[in-house]
Amino acid sequence: MYDFTYHRPESLAQAIELVSAKCEAKLLAGGMSLLPALKLRLARYSDLVDLKAVSALEGGRREGDKLIIGAMTKHAAVAASEVVRQAIPALAVLAGGIGDPLVRNRGTIGGSIANADPAADYPSSVLGLGATVITNKRQIAGDEFFTGLFETALQAGEIITAVHFPIPLCAGYAKLLHPASRFALVGIFVAKTNAGVRVAVTGAGSSVFRFADAEEALNADFSPAALDQISVDADGLNSDIHASAEYRAHAIVVFAKRAVASALSR
Amino acid sequence: MHRAATSTRIGQPVPRKEDMRLITGKGRYADDLNLDGQAYAAMVRSPHAHATIRSIDTKAALAVPGVLSVLSGFDFLADRLSPIPNKTFSVHPAEMPLINTDGTPAFNIPDYPLPVDKVRFVGEAVAMVIADSIAAAKDGAEQVVIDYEPLPNVTFTVDAAAPDAPRVRDEHSSNVCIDAQAGDAELTEIAFRKAAHIAKIKTWIPRVAGSPMEPRAAVGEYDPQTGRYTIYTCSGQTLRLRRDLAIVLNVPETNVRLVIRDVGGNFGTRGAIFAEQPLVAWAARRVGRPVKWTSERSEVLVSDYQGRDLAVEAELAVDKDGNFLAMRGSNVGNLGSHTGNFSMVQKGLEIMSSIYRMPAAHFRARAVLSHTAPTRPYRSSGRPEVIYVMERLIDTVAHQAGFDRVELRLRNLVSQSELPYKNPFGMVYDSGDYIGVMKRAVELGDWNGFAARKAEARKRGRCRGIGVANYVDTATGIPREKAKLTVYPNGCVDVVIGTVSNGQGHETSFAQLINEWLGVPFDMVRLITGDTDVVDVGGGTHSGRGMRLGSIVIWHASNKIIEKGKQVVGLLLQKSPSEIGFADGQFTAQGGPVMSLAEVAAAMNARTDLPQELRGPLLAECDETVNDAGFPYGCHVCEVEIDPEMGFVEIVRHTTVDDVGKAVNPLIIHGQTHGGIAQGVGQALLEHCFYDASTGQLLAGSFMDYAMPRADILPFFTTEISEVPSTTHPLGMRPAGEGGTTPALGVVINAIVDALSEFGVTHMEMPATPERIWRAIRGKPQRSRIVPDSIEQEISLR
Numbered sequence A: 001m002y003d004f005t006y007h008r009p010e011s012l013a014q015a016i017e018l019v020s021a022k023c024e025a026k027l028l029a030g031g032m033s034l035l036p037a038l039k040l041r042l043a044r045y046s047d048l049v050d051l052k053a054v055s056a057l058e059g060g061r062r063e064g065d066k067l068i069i070g071a072m073t074k075h076a077a078v079a080a081s082e083v084v085r086q087a088i089p090a091l092a093v094l095a096g097g098i099g100d101p102l103v104r105n106r107g108t109i110g111g112s113i114a115n116a117d118p119a120a121d122y123p124s125s126v127l128g129l130g131a132t133v134i135t136n137k138r139q140i141a142g143d144e145f146f147t148g149l150f151e152t153a154l155q156a157g158e159i160i161t162a163v164h165f166p167i168p169l170c171a172g173y174a175k176l177l178h179p180a181s182r183f184a185l186v187g188i189f190v191a192k193t194n195a196g197v198r199v200a201v202t203g204a205g206s207s208v209f210r211f212a213d214a215e216e217a218l219n220a221d222f223s224p225a226a227l228d229q230i231s232v233d234a235d236g237l238n239s240d241i242h243a244s245a246e247y248r249a250h251a252i253v254v255f256a257k258r259a260v261a262s263a264l265s266r
Numbered sequence B: 001m002h003r004a005a006t007s008t009r010i011g012q013p014v015p016r017k018e019d020m021r022l023i024t025g026k027g028r029y030a031d032d033l034n035l036d037g038q039a040y041a042a043m044v045r046s047p048h049a050h051a052t053i054r055s056i057d058t059k060a061a062l063a064v065p066g067v068l069s070v071l072s073g074f075d076f077l078a079d080r081l082s083p084i085p086n087k088t089f090s091v092h093p094a095e096m097p098l099i100n101t102d103g104t105p106a107f108n109i110p111d112y113p114l115p116v117d118k119v120r121f122v123g124e125a126v127a128m129v130i131a132d133s134i135a136a137a138k139d140g141a142e143q144v145v146i147d148y149e150p151l152p153n154v155t156f157t158v159d160a161a162a163p164d165a166p167r168v169r170d171e172h173s174s175n176v177c178i179d180a181q182a183g184d185a186e187l188t189e190i191a192f193r194k195a196a197h198i199a200k201i202k203t204w205i206p207r208v209a210g211s212p213m214e215p216r217a218a219v220g221e222y223d224p225q226t227g228r229y230t231i232y233t234c235s236g237q238t239l240r241l242r243r244d245l246a247i248v249l250n251v252p253e254t255n256v257r258l259v260i261r262d263v264g265g266n267f268g269t270r271g272a273i274f275a276e277q278p279l280v281a282w283a284a285r286r287v288g289r290p291v292k293w294t295s296e297r298s299e300v301l302v303s304d305y306q307g308r309d310l311a312v313e314a315e316l317a318v319d320k321d322g323n324f325l326a327m328r329g330s331n332v333g334n335l336g337s338h339t340g341n342f343s344m345v346q347k348g349l350e351i352m353s354s355i356y357r358m359p360a361a362h363f364r365a366r367a368v369l370s371h372t373a374p375t376r377p378y379r380s381s382g383r384p385e386v387i388y389v390m391e392r393l394i395d396t397v398a399h400q401a402g403f404d405r406v407e408l409r410l411r412n413l414v415s416q417s418e419l420p421y422k423n424p425f426g427m428v429y430d431s432g433d434y435i436g437v438m439k440r441a442v443e444l445g446d447w448n449g450f451a452a453r454k455a456e457a458r459k460r461g462r463c464r465g466i467g468v469a470n471y472v473d474t475a476t477g478i479p480r481e482k483a484k485l486t487v488y489p490n491g492c493v494d495v496v497i498g499t500v501s502n503g504q505g506h507e508t509s510f511a512q513l514i515n516e517w518l519g520v521p522f523d524m525v526r527l528i529t530g531d532t533d534v535v536d537v538g539g540g541t542h543s544g545r546g547m548r549l550g551s552i553v554i555w556h557a558s559n560k561i562i563e564k565g566k567q568v569v570g571l572l573l574q575k576s577p578s579e580i581g582f583a584d585g586q587f588t589a590q591g592g593p594v595m596s597l598a599e600v601a602a603a604m605n606a607r608t609d610l611p612q613e614l615r616g617p618l619l620a621e622c623d624e625t626v627n628d629a630g631f632p633y634g635c636h637v638c639e640v641e642i643d644p645e646m647g648f649v650e651i652v653r654h655t656t657v658d659d660v661g662k663a664v665n666p667l668i669i670h671g672q673t674h675g676g677i678a679q680g681v682g683q684a685l686l687e688h689c690f691y692d693a694s695t696g697q698l699l700a701g702s703f704m705d706y707a708m709p710r711a712d713i714l715p716f717f718t719t720e721i722s723e724v725p726s727t728t729h730p731l732g733m734r735p736a737g738e739g740g741t742t743p744a745l746g747v748v749i750n751a752i753v754d755a756l757s758e759f760g761v762t763h764m765e766m767p768a769t770p771e772r773i774w775r776a777i778r779g780k781p782q783r784s785r786i787v788p789d790s791i792e793q794e795i796s797l798r
Ligand SMILES: Cc1cc2nc3c(=O)[nH]c(=O)nc-3n(C[C@H](O)[C@H](O)[C@H](O)COP(=O)(O)OP(=O)(O)OC[C@H]3O[C@@H](n4cnc5c(N)ncnc54)[C@H](O)[C@@H]3O)c2cc1C
Pocket: A026, A027, A028, A029, A030, A031, A032, A033, A034, A035, A051, A071, A072, A097, A098, A099, A100, A103, A106, A107, A108, A109, A110, A111, A112, A113, A114, A115, A117, A119, A120, A121, A122, A154, A158, A159, A160, A161, A181, A182, A183, A184
């Protein structure tokens, strides 16, 4: 790890000031993605601005037909939250299936989506539920947020403060586990909303994407069987030592069905 | 079922006395030691699988604040240090020797801890930076400029054996270090001509990481006054390591003190000297301060010795009734970049036919160099590989010819009346009840109830399969061991011995021996190991030798203590020693206790009227060379369920019966079996040191990609111990540390293939990942990016 100056602001305003003052400053949330990169010397920053003490960023609540989760809310807290379990149980399931207990007790929703790992779980829920990402500057629609491999619409120094999830009629999440890290080799978030069905796929491409064929089929008939005739082209999907593109293409359909079954079981 | 211990004697499941220390962070591992003024080393490692080192420029690194020194192989040579010696073969008299078919000696070339000519695997240490802090050392390491000229590389075993493969050593005309034959070609040929059925297999047992919980570490210290080095490190041995360190450092052995305290796992991949051990000692001399190096997990994966990596082609000939007639084939073991140890090929081959009656056999065995990390014996060195091959062959022929898998095995197992039995490679199995143990395992695993469980699983959409595998291990290792026992007047006993616990619980099981033989309370026994200032003879812990040899020398030394005590008591009571008895820590006369062991020790210490040889501390030594091998064996049954939609496999039952001859501590043995199963299952389903064939890069270079088995993929095991005394051990003991692993690869794969047989699947390569199973079910070649294509293609052709 290279040397850096550590800051621990107690308010959002202070945090904003710190990140914008230094051009090489980086926000630190749970550190579960950032710290390994620093330890391996894959990244170098002059300053780290730790958001841990900014208490306004932590916690979740329901407001009408929205579930609001603060950026610094830990995966374990989302998994255990009664509010989340009532409003969007699939989101609690998703959070409870991230990594291992150590990761879940430090990693945060804001860090996860800002990091935009192609195999991360949360991005599928942001896209799948059509959530809105709230930052210190603006509101970003879930459909616009993820722009590529580890890339988002966030600007330098922009801080995610919360994510607003519209509450769907029902939703389900199912993932094919990476055998070592437990990230998603393929993760499917399915949501049935008044505006139609949304299906988001993580782990299979350079960034989370929507699965239009499945959405269409599920709009006609929201049941696993509706996906029986659907197939996915392996071309362009991720391929690595743990799963080929061909296997991922198959898994997308299987896990979409499993996500639908899970959505229907609640 | 586990019962509670009723005493602390031999045979009791006594909870381990070291565990509270180890699980509450009070273990003293090599990295826990910090010496005054200590500096830190960081290694500069090769990014290339194969490249010429054109130059090493250390200027910029030396300019980094805090950097004290930057050392390369050129400095090593300038300081007249020596390469690391290899111990290529086991020379144990019970072992089958491997000899080159053309009569030439095997190719063996010592390793330099830091090479000067070429790098030969990704992760090989090329230079060492010593600094005031780890951070400064790493800063410095980044600034070392090495000019490499990349060269073509070869990583896959079978490819490395090809005559036109990129060569690892210019000194040798090919990568093949030994090309030997074993068995009788002519007899085998004749037997094959008579065969009614022939089963064939072509397979590769992939390479895996040892993954000890404690990463490698070493602290070196040098005293210029005495010219003596002290090295604190983790290892499975003391005296051979000290000898090797002295050779490399070019000093007499007495100028090296080696200290090994708690060790967090060995499994063989940490059984031999590694480059960083002599390097920190040398660095300490160079910078005049103690130097510490601790590897990170990614360094563990990339530069620890690795295990397995054997390619096999084999055939089994069977007559019309199912009697085994002969087997033949060829094994190629991948040594990695150094000619370090040929055990995988030697120790595997000699028991290729396992415990089955095999009238004839003939095999070719080769060990090849490749541009990968060096391999070493890994838990049950060479045996899990060949047991897997044998058990796959049996299932294959059973399937081909319609034999019942259990009956076919029972028919061919060597019966008790045939023992001792000499196998076709010349190994002599001592004793055992192979048939009884197999029958018990099949019963315990409820083989007969399987059909009903399979039908029930079918209703849930799962394909259920069952497999069985027998195994044998050859336990040899360094034959000499020594124990020294001292009884103190307060009743405590110190045991100094040359074995090293790597987590196996020696403090507990060895104390049970003393409790049994000397009646000394379990808590009053102290085990002292791992410091060459105290331990002067002994072979360490490998090849099932810890308890097997430890028990013999402790037993003989205990008897000497008793004999000495009887003489003392005899003198004090004016009786002949033959009238004195000993039981439960008390010397007896005329049936009643007269003096305790502690009182005798006190008398010997205090009294001046005893003869010279009975004055002083009550101690005894036994230094013995044991040239017999031990043959633990057993039978495992595994049951799996497969989700055919995705190829997920779940192990639902795993049943083992292992014969350990005599169980000193069944609790520890069950624990060894559990861990051993996990390691075997890890290899069968998950683990793989995946080297990219084109670049030679290790793609599974962290635990984010290298998949370890976890508790949630394993069922509760049913483990049972059998105790048919070994006839090659005076106390009847057989080793018990490797039985969980040895048959695991074969039994798991057999169960998977059984589950998939309805889809026409006849074989499954390892690791049997969900994708591979999914492909097999759909009749696709099992090919995935998990395995080099050549093997995969062959399999799909059959
Ligand atoms: C062993 C292991 C297993 C894992 N398994 C999974 C898994 O199965 N599924 C999964 O989804 N993830 C997994 N992860 C990743 C984990 O979920 C991380 O917690 C997450 O990716 C990052 O969150 P963090 O809070 O730790 O962020 P950090 O690591 O602190 O930061 C990550 C990035 O986000 C930026 N950032 C953080 N907070 C904000 C903010 N409020 N606004 C703007 N930018 C911000 C940081 O600057 C940094 O660039 C795993 C991680 C580990 C170590």
